[in-house]
Amino acid sequence: AREDITYFGAGPALLPTETLERAAQALVNFNETGLGLAEHSHRSEIANTIINEAKADLATFLDIPDDYEILFMQGGGTGGFASTAYNMVGTWVANKQAEISSQPGQNNSEQTQLLNDAVNNDLKLDYIVTGSWSAKAAAEAARLFGQDKVNIVADAKLSNNGKFGIIPDESTWKLSKNAALVYYCDNETVDGVEFAGFPKILAPGPDGKGPIVVADMSSNILSRKVDVKNFSVIFFGAQKNLGSTGITVVIIKKSLIAPITKQPSAQTMRQLGLPIPPIILQYDTIAQNNSLYNTLSIFDVYIAGQVLKRALANFPDNVSGQEKLSKQKAQLIYNALDSHPDAYRVVPDKSVRSRMNICFRVTKGGDIDAAEKDFLKQSTALGLTGLKGHRSVGGIRASNYNSITLEGAQKLAQFLIDFAKTS
Numbered sequence: 001a002r003e004d005i006t007y008f009g010a011g012p013a014l015l016p017t018e019t020l021e022r023a024a025q026a027l028v029n030f031n032e033t034g035l036g037l038a039e040h041s042h043r044s045e046i047a048n049t050i051i052n053e054a055k056a057d058l059a060t061f062l063d064i065p066d067d068y069e070i071l072f073m074q075g076g077g078t079g080g081f082a083s084t085a086y087n088m089v090g091t092w093v094a095n096k097q098a099e100i101s102s103q104p105g106q107n108n109s110e111q112t113q114l115l116n117d118a119v120n121n122d123l124k125l126d127y128i129v130t131g132s133w134s135a136k137a138a139a140e141a142a143r144l145f146g147q148d149k150v151n152i153v154a155d156a157k158l159s160n161n162g163k164f165g166i167i168p169d170e171s172t173w174k175l176s177k178n179a180a181l182v183y184y185c186d187n188e189t190v191d192g193v194e195f196a197g198f199p200k201i202l203a204p205g206p207d208g209k210g211p212i213v214v215a216d217m218s219s220n221i222l223s224r225k226v227d228v229k230n231f232s233v234i235f236f237g238a239q240k241n242l243g244s245t246g247i248t249v250v251i252i253k254k255s256l257i258a259p260i261t262k263q264p265s266a267q268t269m270r271q272l273g274l275p276i277p278p279i280i281l282q283y284d285t286i287a288q289n290n291s292l293y294n295t296l297s298i299f300d301v302y303i304a305g306q307v308l309k310r311a312l313a314n315f316p317d318n319v320s321g322q323e324k325l326s327k328q329k330a331q332l333i334y335n336a337l338d339s340h341p342d343a344y345r346v347v348p349d350k351s352v353r354s355r356m357n358i359c360f361r362v363t364k365g366g367d368i369d370a371a372e373k374d375f376l377k378q379s380t381a382l383g384l385t386g387l388k389g390h391r392s393v394g395g396i397r398a399s400n401y402n403s404i405t406l407e408g409a410q411k412l413a414q415f416l417i418d419f420a421k422t423s
């Protein structure tokens with residue numbers, strides 16, 4: 001039965017049973033309307049209310065400032081790799097165009113030439129590669145814009161014997177001048193690597209100006225405080241800490257979208273040899289339509305909204321309360337691992353251990369394959385499931401998302417201790 005299982009899968013993640021039961025009811029007959037939420041029009045009052053409440057609750061829980069817009073999009077976290085690159089390049093071109101046209105004494109063709117030169121010589125997309133997902137995002141940018149436009153600021157694999165598990169020291173980062181974006185993944189789901197905090201080197205100066213920072217927070221959003229004003233864009237798929245698969249959330253600084261900054265026309269971009277995004281990945285378009293440019297899954301927004309309402313009710317101090325609990329749960333599990341070094345080896349370096357995805361090897365007895373098989377068999381028998389590591393890296397991964405209760409984490413920690421002790 002559902003109550004007997006604690007599911008540590010990496011995403012989709014567990015959702016609270018009461019949320020699912022409410023959603024199940026809404027799927028059949030929403031608020032006695034005789035129609036389910038997946039049937040109601042996305043143009044209805046109902047849909048608008050659900051979107052606006054979810055936006056407001058997310059802003060409250062995460063303390064998102066007023067000069068940021070929240071978008072609900074589709075295409076998953078992977079869609080975010082493309083949309084961030086497309087939109088930030090568009091914004092870079094728009095700003096460059098404005099800068100060039102504000103300089104006096106040049107005719108149209110001279111201005112066009114200057115813009116061309118700027119794109120050819122100066123346009124760079126910066127990626128900090130600390131794990132599989134930031135590597136994929138960098139690869140997507142190279143696919144869309146060409147390898148020569150992508151600058152790898154740091155590659156954790158190169159300085160760690162070909163394996164992820166560290167974050168290279170900021171002093172070694174090679175940032176471009178005026179990059180269209182500086183991208184990083186705050187929590188690497190596959191590799192169990194999490195940034196301890198915002199990289200100091202990217203912090204805005206005293207004038208409030210800094211690089212255009214974009215972060216993928218798919219697997220740690222809503223689990224700790226985020227100083228949103230450091231970021232131009234934060235995006236995340238909903239299916240780990242927010243809700244069900246099907247929506248991608250984008251938190252974007254309003255100054256990067258119309259009417260303040262308009263994306264360049266398709267014609268301009270074509271002349272510059274640059275791609276333009278499909279309309280459903282264009283932030284301007286989605287923002288101007290309150291996320292309803294096309295048919296959005298309101299049912300998925302509803303589930304996210306219910307998760308947020310529950311979080312607001314459970315934590316009077318909002319995300320800070322969740323942060324304390326997340327830390328406590330992660331500590332329980334890491335302590336159990338660290339106190340049995342003969343049985344377990346945590347994969348990433350201690351300084352970058354993820355609170356959300358706890359990646360380790362079972363070394364007990366010396367035969368790792370056999371030990372991990374046994375570990376998975378015994379844990380499953382106890383209802384601790386979803387612990388198998390990502391297929392690309394193997395090992396064990398305990399995903400400690402917000403829906404894992406303190407009791408769930410305690411149960412896993414106790415199993416880790418018991419398993420280490422038995423021969």
Ligand code: PMP
Nearest residue numbers: 076077078133189216218219237
């Ligand atoms: N970024 C991160 C950090 C992820 O963990 C994932 C998925 N696990 C993705 C992006 C890709 O998300 P999706 O499968 O929704 O495209």
